[in-house]
Amino acid sequence: MLHIDMDYFFAQIEEIRNPEYKNKIIAVCIFSGRTEDSGVISTVNYEGRNVGIKSGMPIVNAKKLAKSGIFLPADHKYYESISQTIDGLIRSNCTKVEKSSIDEWYALAEDEVETGKRIKLEILNSTNLTCTVGVAHSRLGAKMASDKAKPNGFLILGKEKERNLIDNSPVEKIIGIGPKTKDELNELGVKTVSDLRGLNQFILIEKFGKKTGAWLYNLGIGIYDSEIEERIEKGEFSRIGSLKENTREKGKILEKIVELEREAKEELKYSKKFYKTLTLIFITEDIKMHTKSRSFSKPRGEKETNLDEIKKLMSEFLDNERKEVRRVGVKFSGLVEMDGQTTLF
DNA sequence: GAACAGAAAAC
DNA sequence: CCTCCTTTCTGTTC
Numbered sequence: 562m563l564h565i566d567m568d569y570f571f572a573q574i575e576e577i578r579n580p581e582y583k584n585k586i587i588a589v590c591i592f593s594g595r596t597e598d599s600g601v602i603s604t605v606n607y608e609g610r611n612v613g614i615k616s617g618m619p620i621v622n623a624k625k626l627a628k629s630g631i632f633l634p635a636d637h638k639y640y641e642s643i644s645q646t647i648d649g650l651i652r653s654n655c656t657k658v659e660k661s662s663i664d665e666w667y668a669l670a671e672d673e674v675e676t677g678k679r680i681k682l683e684i685l686n687s688t689n690l691t692c693t694v695g696v697a698h699s700r701l702g703a704k705m706a707s708d709k710a711k712p713n714g715f716l717i718l719g720k721e722k723e724r725n726l727i728d729n730s731p732v733e734k735i736i737g738i739g740p741k742t743k744d745e746l747n748e749l750g751v752k753t754v755s756d757l758r759g760l761n762q763f764i765l766i767e768k769f770g771k772k773t774g775a776w777l778y779n780l781g782i783g784i785y786d787s788e789i790e791e792r793i794e795k796g797e798f799s800r801i802g803s804l805k806e807n808t809r810e811k812g813k814i815l816e817k818i819v820e821l822e823r824e825a826k827e828e829l830k831y832s833k834k835f836y837k838t839l840t841l842i843f844i845t846e847d848i849k850m851h852t853k854s855r856s857f858s859k860p861r862g863e864k865e866t867n868l869d870e871i872k873k874l875m876s877e878f879l880d881n882e883r884k885e886v887r888r889v890g891v892k893f894s895g896l897v898e899m900d901g902q903t904t905l906f
Numbered sequence: 907g908a909a910c911a912g913a914a915a916a917c
Numbered sequence: 918c919c920t921c922c923t924t925t926c927t928g929t930t931c
Contacts, residue, residue: 591920601920603917616917619918635921662917662923739915772926773914801921838909848919849912856909888920 562787563668563677564695564703565651567684568712570664571604571640575633577689584608586630590620593803598624603635607712643688650683659789667700667789674717681715697723699785704736724783728755737776742769746777757781794896798832799842800825801890807846809885811875818871822891826863829893835860837895839867841874844888852892853878860897 567573571589576582586609592600598620605614605623609630614623620632644663652658654676655668670676677694684692691713695706702723709726710716718726727735731753733743745768751757758781766774776786800821804813818841829836839861840854853874861867871891879886 593920599919601918603920617920622918637921664917737915741914770927795923797923799922803920840910844919852911854910890921892922 562697562700562703562789563655563666563670563673563680564697564700564707565666565668565677565680565692566695566704566707566711567647567664567690567692569604569606570690571635572606572609573690574640574643575631576606578639579631582631586612586614586627588614588620588623588627588630588632589635590632592620592634595803595805599803643690646688647684647690647692650687651680654680654683657789657791659791667703669789677715699723699787700789701727701736701785705730705734708734727780727785728753728783730754732757735780737773742773745769754780795832796896797892797894798825798828798836798896799840799890799892801842801844801888803888804886807885807887809879809883811879814875814879814886814889815872818875818889818891819868821889822867822871825891825893830863832896833899834896835862835899836893837861837897838893839870839874840892840894841871841878842888842890842892843878843882843886844890845882845884846887847884848887849884851878851882854892856895860895860899862899 572587575587575589586606588605588609589603590600591603600620602614602616602618602620602623604616609627612626614626624630624632640663648660651666651668655670657669659667661667673696677696681692681694684690693707693711693714695703695710695716697703697706697718698720702718705726706716706718732738732746732751735754749760757777760778760781762775762778765778768774769777802817802821804817808814837860838854838856840852843851845851855870855874
């Protein structure tokens with residue numbers, strides 16, 4: 562299996578688009594609009610990483626680390642179009658392709674080493690962007706290989722190296738193990754994947770749930786999932802945004818929700834899909850996420866208004882929660898194809 | 907089995 | 918001090 566991962570994607574795109582920034586620190590930012598520099602770093606180039614800037618870091622803190630750095634707003638539409646170009650190149654070279662995010666792909670091909678090299682070159686020729694390719698037997702191994710080789714790298718792992726690399730990795734380097742699972746595993750004395758071996762599978766399932774528990778058990782004994790899922794369609798569309806200030810005022814919150822709903826509907830319109838469920842998202846002052854949703858017996862389209870439901874769901878939330886609201890969002894899910902007919906079911 | 911809410915993760 | 922988007926899983930309730 563191949564794993565193709567674009568190097569510091571958004572920031573690299575900005576480097577290519579603005580050659581005058583060559584060799585400077587470039588950080589692509591998500592500005593929240595609360596204050597001048599509120600928001601976080603999305604992606605930063607290696608010059609920026611060298612001085613300690615990381616993705617997820619508040620923009621204000623990053624600016625302290627790089628007085629002369631270039632801090633640009635994310636231009637998602639443009640990054641998406643480049644992602645599509647790359648997607649086309651990969652698909653024309655591989656037998657099976659899974660696009661796992663805007664800048665990452667898993668793929669199968671006849672001769673994977675040769676194909677990987679060719680893809681790297683074709684991407685460079687047509688976009689001027691570098692990427693890193695990992696080749697291994699499993700999905701996890703391919704991903705670990707590209708992680709290890711980046712940036713602008715190429716790494717092939719045979720079965721034995723693949724197993725060793727995974728076995729000796731700290732658990733938090735494994736895709737699927739985040740901060741919570743890491744902490745819980747560390748408490749059990751598990752630091753690396755190899756420490757998982759020998760743990761009782763029923764204890765793992767009891768502690769981490771059926772799915773994760775069984776997956777961790779298999780990981781420990783060297784069984785890695787390898788399926789490629791060629792899904793194309795998205796299952797939901799959502800928009801989230803920050804309020805100017807934390808508040809509980811219905812008018813202010815509603816105004817933002819309506820604005821976000823309009824944006825999410827644009828996506829919906831573009832996809833020509835209908836939805837069965839509307840969800841409002843609330844992030845309170847303590848950064849906890851809450852949701853309120855309503856499903857409809859008949860799928861709704863881009864034309865229908867949800868104002869009544871939005872007001873009702875919002876009131877329901879505020880009546881049961883006394884914290885202030887920091888951010889809000891709207892989500893359309895349960896997407897279905899409708900082609901004009903409303904009597905599909 | 908659907909609806910709803912929340913947790914966790916990846917990006 | 919704290920952005921945005923999507924997926925997957927789990928528990929609960931009806």
